[in-house]
Amino acid sequence: MAIQELPLVLQTSYAELTDLLRAQTASDFPAGSTFRKREISGKSYWYAQEPTGPQGRPPERYLGPDTEELAAAIERGQAAKADADARKAIIRSLKAAGLPEPDTLTAAILEALAGAGVFRLRGVVVGTVAFQTYAGLLGVRLPGAAIRTGDVDIAQDYGVAVGIDDALETSFLDILRQVDKRFSPVPHISSQTAATTYARPGGYRVDVLTTNRGKDRDAPVTLPSLKTDAVPLRFLDFLLKETVQAAVLSKTGVLVNIPxxxxxxxxxxxxxxxxxxxxxxxxxxxxxxxxxxxxxxxxxxxxxxxxxxxxxxxxxxxxxxxxxxxxxxxxxxxxxxxxxxxxxx
Structure with a gap:
């Protein structure tokens, strides 16, 4: 057989990476943030420098005077920074062993969607990007020909979308534009006012999918929790019935939901x-x-x-x-x- 099992040390490393990413979601600050305390007129004030993103390095953020509550939050953030460094080391070893990694744009999109709460709201990565994560999840090496992609597919069960009492703070499109301002909605063939696909020059696409209830239909539906339209697809309810969390090998890793x-x-x-x-x-x-x-x-x-x-x-x-x-x-x-x-x- 062509499929080879990964050494146990690499399987353990992938499991550790996933655990670290789960812990990171509890931090008050983005992964990789650094902190500095300044003395001004005899008083101490804290500032945070968040990591460089797709739009460049953000300005230093003022956090406030040195209090017990703020110090506790910063301690959690510093622990998250240490975890981020640990995750980087693990990711380097996994990539060196041949585990699939996303291209730079895909990684940035997944990180932006995760930061905005898409996966917290039970959005699911499907398609080839999800397939790439099965190497680490199963502990095997996958052939390169089956893992190439040029887009991202995000799905959410329609019942979850309308039933969950929560939503993104900004639209799905605005999240993508934080990564690349050139993302634009592609009007759906059945409606000029609805878009289930977002594209940028060069052909890169992000498609939003949802489950189809009842008879087959082509018309898009609105997912209120993700603030986007989506195309209903047959058989997608079967795919989304059971999901797990997986680590994508971006710069410091990103935790996503996959089937x-x-x-x-x-x-x-x-x-x-x-x-x-x-x-x-x-x-x-x-x-x-x-x-x-x-x-x-x-x-x-x-x-x-x-x-x-x-x-x-x-x-x-x-x-x-x-x-x-x-x-x-x-x-x-x-x-x-x-x-x-x-x-x-």
């Missing part, structure tokens, strides 16, 4: 049958099947095929149409991968 790898693999087999047979869509279908095959092989290496087959059984129980799509996609898998799974049983 479980078993659910991702089954979903990719299903949606590969929705692609057209020519052009770009055919290439996407090939990529869907390749990613599913890679994960099935990884499940075998990690002795997790039972987990995959349990999710597969759930999909088959959803009806004849689901079973037919899985059988069709199974025919496109390499023979050795079909034998590993129970797709044709």
């Amino acid at each position: 479980t790898p078993e659910r991702y693999a089954v979903h990719k087999l299903i949606v590969s049958t929705l692609r057209h047979s020519v052009g770009e869509s055919a290439a996407k279908a090939d990529k869907d099947v390749a990613q599913a095959a890679t994960l099935i092989e990884a499940f075998s290496v990690k002795r997790r095929l039972n987990d995959f087959n349990e999710v597969l059984r759930e999909a088959k129980k959803r009806g004849v149409g689901w079973r037919e799509r899985l059988q069709t996609s199974a025919g496109r898998l390499p023979e050795e991968i079909r034998l590993l799974s129970k797709l044709l049983t």
Whole structure:
């Protein structure tokens, strides 16, 4: 088999990175902030220098006079700075071992979305960016051909979007424009006033997706908690049913929500049958099947095929149409991968 398991030390390092990122979310200051106390007219005042972002180095921020409460907050921030340094060291070792890392723009977008609260509000990274994180999550090396991407897909369950009593402070578009002011909404084909895609010059896209309730429909819907429109997609409810947290290997790491790898693999087999047979869509279908095959092989290496087959059984129980799509996609898998799974049983 082509899939190789990572050394235990690297698997442990990835788990430690994820734990450090979870702890960082409790800090009062952005990761990497530094602090300075100034003496002015005999009194002590604290200032914070937040880390350099996509728009450059922000101005130093005045925090206030030296009080017990502020000192406690700064102590948490200094601990977060130490954690950030530790995360950088771990990330360097993971990258050196060949784990996938996002391009600079994708990393900046994910960090901005995380900082704004998108993942706190149960936004989920789907698509190839999510697939990249399965290397660390599963503890394996993934082939490079299956992890290349030029966009970001963010999904949120529609029931969560309208039911959660919280929302972003600013619009989804404004968050993207903090990274690159050239991001613009792309009007949806069915509505000139709605946008589910945001693009910048060069073709980079951020797509927002949501679950489809009832009959198939093309019209976008509004996600009030994320302050954006989204395109409803069939089968997305199956993908988002179970999610986990994962670490993206950006500069200091960013914690995101992703579908479980078993659910991702089954979903990719299903949606590969929705692609057209020519052009770009055919290439996407090939990529869907390749990613599913890679994960099935990884499940075998990690002795997790039972987990995959349990999710597969759930999909088959959803009806004849689901079973037919899985059988069709199974025919496109390499023979050795079909034998590993129970797709044709």
